[in-house]
Amino acid sequence: MVKGIISDMDGVIYRGKQLVPGAKDFVQRLHDSKTPFLFLTNNAEQTPLDLKLKLASLGIDGLTEGNFITAAMATATFLKNQNQKQHATAYVVGGGGLMSELYNVGFSISESNPDYVVVAKCSTLSYEQLKKAVRFIDHGAKFIGTNPDMIDPVEGGLEPAAGTILAAISAATGKKPYIVGKPNSLMMMLAARKLGAHPEDCVMIGDRMDTDIVGGMEAGMKTILVLSGVTTPELMTEFPYKPDYVFNTVGDIDLANL
Template sequence: MYGYLIDMDGVIYRGTELIEGADNFIKTLLEHDIPFLFLTNNSQRSRRDIVMKLRQMGINVGEKHIFTCAMATARFLAEQKAGGTAYVVGDSGLTTALHRNGYSIVDKKPDYVVVGETRTFSFEMLEAATNMILDGAKLIATNLDPNCPTQSGTRPGCGAIVALLEEATGTKAFSLGKPSPIMMRAARKELGLSSNETVMIGDTMSTDIMGGVQMGYRTILVLSGGTRCDELGDYAFQPDLVVGSVADINPREVSFNIEEYTLLSAS
């Protein structure tokens, strides 16, 4: 039996709307003690906040089931430099993760400038970050997603903010979010699984599926989110399975015989 790393937005919900059948899929995992983690590239919310959002949608999981790019980033920085300092362009999910891993948030001479998703940054913050990087602070990205879907459309993502700082400083950011092997490996180890026991379920080829392929995991692309079936030919790598949504997956008896599944076009 496999264990599962599961993307959230586009797989379990879209914005604030639960994707049909996602609650039953998670219920099956819980009832049969199948190991799983929700794996998200959104650094804005803490694990507790994510748990509450899911519970409001009828999915009752605990904090142990949540693994965010903010957590991956904070753990990595703590391993690189214990008790370090960071200037943060981001929200509470990121600052909470840094604090829990022994980091202090400062506004002068930080070891790292750490960038995550946020709607509350200003040009003054970016100017300060630019000068800190030019003064020797290392540029860290929780992820490089260029944009994020919202209820009202699309907003610039962490990757867009990072691109501005990269151009302004001539420095390339080091990213810890999907498809980074650092995050993908840390999540697998959190479940205590080997690579051949791990399945990555996601809706985005360039993060979820690429990350899984690079780590040697089985991969399942769902068409309930950001990728259409007719886009698969654009990629040099392919998922092991393509299904309409997680409602089409029986996690107890998942088979990687592609003939048992129907490739659904996104219409």
């Protein structure tokens, strides 16, 4: 039996404000089997507490903040380890979750010659924010993205995500961001370390071939693709790699046979 389960959330556990069928039973089986697990999400808008409360509102109880790693957490950890300045600053295009994680590692949020421009999905994005981000990068700020996802699955369809904003800023500046979240295997390594397991003893569950599956594969993990998010069976065949397992939803996963 695997020693750790690492699962995406959007499109795997829920779509927007609706629970994916079978997700509640899957999480209960994780608890019952005492399988260590983490929810690993490219969502940088919300804090672990926000995500815990969201899942509780959907009927999934028994979780703690320690059951989550977000792209905001991974980005803050990366910048803390990379930064050499005592009082580093960042301009943020993103939500409160990202700002909170940056504050936690000692960064100040600034619009005065920031050291970094850090970009995530932003539901309140304005043209003024885009102008400032472009100007700061042109003046030497380092360009960081929390994740490359172009779209997010929600109830009723899809909506633009962080990658869309990154593409606009990149087009305007001619510079590409360094992206910390999936598919960067850094996030997978952080998750495995938190579980106290080697990557080869972990399974990564996700709905995206270009982030979840390739990130887990490159980290040395087994991978499971679920078809409850953005990837269809037809789309899966377009990639030069494949997951170890494919299921319709997480409710179909038999932990004992992984």
